[in-house]
Amino acid sequence: MAVSLREITDANAEAVAALSVSEAQQRFVSSVTESLEEAEEHPQDKPWFRAVYADERPVGFVMLSWDVEPRPPEIHGPWFLWKLLIDERHQGHGYGRDAVRLVADLVRDQGGRELLTSHVVGDGGPAGFYARLGFEPTGETDPDGEVILRLAL
Template sequence: MWTVAVTLCQITDDNLRSVLAVRTTPGQERFVSSVATSMAEAADCPEANPWFRAVYVDDKPVGFVMLSWDVEPRPPEIIGPWFLWKLLIDHQQQGRGYGREVVQEVVRLVRDQAATELLTSYAPGEGGPAGFYARLGFVPTGEVEPDGEIIARLDLHE
C-alpha cells in the first residue's frame, strides 16, 4: 500500500460548495451522514466542541472529518474528550488509503494535545466501517450508544 499525503483544510466560503459535493456510496449512507448534515449537527451541538476539516489531496477535496475536540464527556450525548465523530471519503476516491491517512493525521494532532486515547463509534452491519477501524487498531469498549453504534477506542500511548 502506498502513502498518500492528505491535508486537513478549513472549510471556507471559497471551498464550501466543493466540500459539500463529497459523497459516500449510497450503501454507506446508513453508516455516515453527509457533509451538510454533519456540519448542521456541529452547529446544533456546540457543547461537543466540534472541530471539522475538509480532506484534501493536492488541490481537490476528497473527504470530510469531524471530531469532538477535548470535551468534557457527558455520555451518552457527548463522548470524549477526543472523539472521531465523522469520517467520510468521497465514493470516487475510496480505496486509495485516504481514510487511513486522515486517521493517522488526526492521531498526530490529538497526541500533540496530550491525548491518550481516541474514541469513535460506528453502526454495525454488512458493509460498515468496523473492519476499517479494527485494522487501524480501534478496539470496541463494550459500550454502545443509544442509537446502537458501537464505541471503539484507539490507545495513543507510544
C-alpha cells in the same frame, strides 16, 4: 498523494459539500451538509471539522468532538472522531487511513491519550476499517446502538 486536513472556507465549501458516499454507505455516515448542521446544533460537543485533501483536491470530511468534557452516553471524549467521510470516487486509496492518522497525531499533540469513535453495525460498515487502524471495541454502545471504539495513542 499527500493527504492534509484543511479548514472549510468560502473558496472550498461547495466542493466539500458535494462529496458523498455511495447509496449503500449512507446509512453509516451523514452527508457533509448534515454533519455541519449537526455541529451547529450541538456546540456543547465542541465540533472541530476539516476537509480531507489529497494534494489539492478535496476527497473527504472529518469532524471531531475536540477536547470535550465526557458525558456518556451522549458525549464521549474528550477526543471523539464524530464523522469520517471519504467520497465514493476516492475510496480505496488510503485517504481515510491517512486522515485518521493525521487526526490521531493532532490529538496526541494536544496531550490526548486515546481517540474514540463509534460505528453503526451492519454489512458494508466501517468496523473492519477501524480495526485495521488499531481501534478496539470498548464494550459500550451509544444511545443509538453504535459500537464505541478506542484507539490508544
